[in-house]
Amino acid sequence: AQSVAQPEDQVNVAEGNPLTVKCTYSVSGNPYLFWYVQYPNRGLQFLLKYITGDNLVKGSYGFEAEFNKSQTSFHLKKPSALVSDSALYFCAVRDNNAGNMLTFGGGTRLMVKP
Amino acid sequence: IAGITQAPTSQILAAGRRMTLRCTQDMRHNAMYWYRQDLGLGLRLIHYSNTAGTTGKGEVPDGYSVSRANTDDFPLTLASAVPSQTSVYFCATKGGSTNTEAFFGQGTRLTVV
Numbered sequence: 001a002q003s004v005a006q007p008e009d010q011v012n013v014a015e016g017n018p019l020t021v022k023c024t025y026s027v028s029g030n031p032y033l034f035w036y037v038q039y040p041n042r043g044l045q046f047l048l049k050y051i052t053g054d055n056l057v058k059g060s061y062g063f064e065a066e067f068n069k070s071q072t073s074f075h076l077k078k079p080s081a082l083v084s085d086s087a088l089y090f091c092a093v094r095d096n097n098a099g100n101m102l103t104f105g106g107g108t109r110l111m112v113k114p
Numbered sequence: 115i116a117g118i119t120q121a122p123t124s125q126i127l128a129a130g131r132r133m134t135l136r137c138t139q140d141m142r143h144n145a146m147y148w149y150r151q152d153l154g155l156g157l158r159l160i161h162y163s164n165t166a167g168t169t170g171k172g173e174v175p176d177g178y179s180v181s182r183a184n185t186d187d188f189p190l191t192l193a194s195a196v197p198s199q200t201s202v203y204f205c206a207t208k209g210g211s212t213n214t215e216a217f218f219g220q221g222t223r224l225t226v227v
Binding site: 049 | 118149154155156157158159162172204206208213216217218219220
């Protein structure tokens, strides 16, 4: 079975500071990893994904994530946070041996304060 | 504009009533999914369909049924709604191979009273 853990319910950061939203995963095969963002009363929007290749993945809105196989982690990062980055962030994993099944973490609320 | 349409946007439903949430896509994606989103629990998969004519159970299928008569539509039916089915429901689609991302609809907020 595949699973995802987002250990922080909420992350608070000041505008202009770097941010990190943590994600760890568990799969039996090789993982496909995704980050999504959800703004209030909206659906999920895709940010970035790791499939293979470089461990550092760059995505939309200046976000990036680093795949660490030994730590089974895929933390989301941004060098300089914006107030508009405040939203709910979800990490998700798909086991390449498990077809199309996508499993989500519980979500982390990011609050960026001016 | 291509995308996923969910209807209704929101609904208040009496317990025991039958309800169908609609999901239509125009991206010709083979795979479609229904998730429910609950505070602190993230998104949990209810049912999925890898292609028209096939469906499968996800993590929390009890009390829900789906059908996939064609590529574009994937309705979710609550046969007899209960208050624990109060949630926000998201339909999603995915095309291509296993490594492509899923796309999500805007959600249906359902309150069962």
